[in-house]
Amino acid sequence: MICIYERFENLDEAKKHAILNAGFRIFGEYGYSKASIEDMVKEAGISKGSLFYYFGSKKNYFLFLYEYAANMMKQLVDGPGEDRISSYLDKTDFFERLEDIKNRKMKMTILHPYMGDFIKKAPFEAAKDVYKDIQLINQRLAHERITDFFDNLDVYKFKDGVDPYMVLQLISWCSEGVVNQIQLKNLISQKDKNTELDYNEVIQLYDKYVDMIKRNFYKEEYL
Amino acid sequence: MICIYERFENLDEAKKHAILNAGFRIFGEYGYSKASIEDMVKEAGISKGSLFYYFGSKKNYFLFLYEYAANMMKQLVDGPGEDRISSYLDKTDFFERLEDIKNRKMKMTILHPYMGDFIKKAPFEAAKDVYKDIQLINQRLAHERITDFFDNLDVYKFKDGVDPYMVLQLISWCSEGVVNQIQLKNLISQKDKNTELDYNEVIQLYDKYVDMIKRNFYKEEYL
DNA sequence: AGGGCATTGACCACTTTGGTCAATTTAATA
DNA sequence: TATTAAATTGACCAAAGTGGTCAATGCCCT
Structure with a gap:
């Protein structure tokens, strides 16, 4: 995978995890402009210098989180099933399909407890400097066809x-x-x-x- | 009614209304510590000096809003019905009672659109200086018996x-x-x-x- | 030993913070 | 209309917080 933030990507999983979750929580709770880098690095257990070393700016950090979250959400309904081959579309019963999603969502919630709040709030972000970029990402994602829960149900x-x-x-x-x-x-x-x-x-x-x-x-x- | 903030209470309704709603929105969106007085007075259309004249401090302002909101919520389920005499307890059908509440809630939402977000977030408030006072208010309110929706249903x-x-x-x-x-x-x-x-x-x-x-x-x- | 990356936190200039207060406007009374 | 008391303002304050920088240090691999 090509990635712009390879410095971040090369970190060990635990650290990446902490940095992601700290961002989700603080941005998610306070919104872009009121979220403080200081709070986030404290929560992530890294130094301020490191965060800027990885992402360059608050804005980049935020947008990276947003893109990451958006991709995760897509995988939630779109990704491979438990067996990693089939999609849940194999099941044609409403509640069986739902069970599949429940399990994925559970895993995701355990992995990123605050991601849900984050993506829910982000599209309402008013700060001028991120507003447009969010919409850009949304636009790009909107093009990709998402599996329809109701297909063949x-x-x-x-x-x-x-x-x-x-x-x-x-x-x-x-x-x-x-x-x-x-x-x-x-x-x-x-x-x-x-x-x-x-x-x-x-x-x-x-x-x-x-x-x-x-x-x-x-x-x-x-x- | 005895009131500590009589300077505020004596204002004309429109101004009170604006001050309440501004507080609900900003505190509700950012939480106590990140909410800025500057933003709130701008939204309420008054000067910073006035707000401190009415309430004395940010903390007092916040707690006043919280108490106000809590009382409104109590009235929502507890207050008099449409005819201002009967309570909705007269109706024994689940969905008729619900209809009553719906109408009250609607009126309240029109009056204070952001109050809901405010009271939902406030109990989670972490700021040390308001945390205890919130719990105090909660305790006091908890003592008052609230009409049970399920009584005689x-x-x-x-x-x-x-x-x-x-x-x-x-x-x-x-x-x-x-x-x-x-x-x-x-x-x-x-x-x-x-x-x-x-x-x-x-x-x-x-x-x-x-x-x-x-x-x-x-x-x-x-x- | 040394070169290159990762990491740190003191530091910077700047903004924002809650709160104050002298000065002004408004409203009521005489 | 003159006098007074209350209401309202916004410039101002010290203090805290802001995003961002960077020289110094630590760490790992030849």
Whole structure:
């Protein structure tokens, strides 16, 4: 792979990982202009000099993160399945496909817990100097065709009058909501601020919602 | 009503409104420590001196906003109904009650568009100097009994195996999700950045989801 | 030993920060 | 209209924070 930031790419995985996550968290929380390099390098456990050595500028760092995140998101729905050969398109059942995505998303969330917040906020970035570049990246990515979740899907299994697109949307809101709910629960139960999310707890609750949805939106013969 | 910030309370409504909303937006977006007084007074259309004249300090301003927002949220589920006498507890049907709340929430969202983001983020506030005070306010509010949405509710109307608590949660995620979705849609369709949300559009989409949920989670005889 | 890369953090000029206050405007009263 | 009290302003302040630089150092491989 050709890469502009080869100094960064050549670092060992642990360090790269820390630098990515620090950026995602701080940029994601405060936005481009209010995010401080100082905070980020502190969180990443490197020196300020190093970060500029890798990326040259705050802007470059931000854009690199954005591109990285965008690619990860694409892989989330587009990438190879568990067996690394098939795509999830082999499965034609809505909820089986969903299960596939859930597993990928879980892995990604464990790897980059704050990436979700980051990409969600980035497109709203107002800072003039990054605004245009973000749109440029978006444009480029938009051209690449993304696998459609609904391609070759057994939509007939849904009860009449149930819109599968809406169901997918509903479930995606669920997954977000479940995470927030458990975070909030941890917070008010005075757990240590930096307690990591218990992903089993998240998954378990998420599954409960999906199960409820499936049981009531699918035709009985397909349950 | 006794109030500590009577200088603020005595202002005319329009000005108070602007000051509240500016605070909600900026604090809500950047968090306590990164939110700049300068930005807020600019947005509120007043001078920096005035704000300190009203509230004395950034911290006081923030805490006032938090208390205000918390009270509004309580009124949202707890306050008087449309007719200003009855509470929504008169209605025993899940979706009728929900309709009541929807209308209140709508009014509140129109009045304070950024209050939701503000109270959602505030409890996670890390800044040491406000952290404790937030928890104090929370504690005080927690003591006051809040009307329970499920008091005297016709839960039997739900299909067997459907947990009404989960349904309520699901719908609340919907309402959030619908707003985000339409905001994003406006963004990518290159609408003017400051285009106000079209609440009719939001409501219409929200209703579609609620309708789908009701049709599939309620026993047929109650549709 | 020495050459080249990786890494550091003190340092820079500059901006922004929360907060102050003398000066001015506004509004009410006499 | 004159007097006074309250409301409002923005220039100003010291202090902290900003993105970015670079000489010095550390580290690894011949």
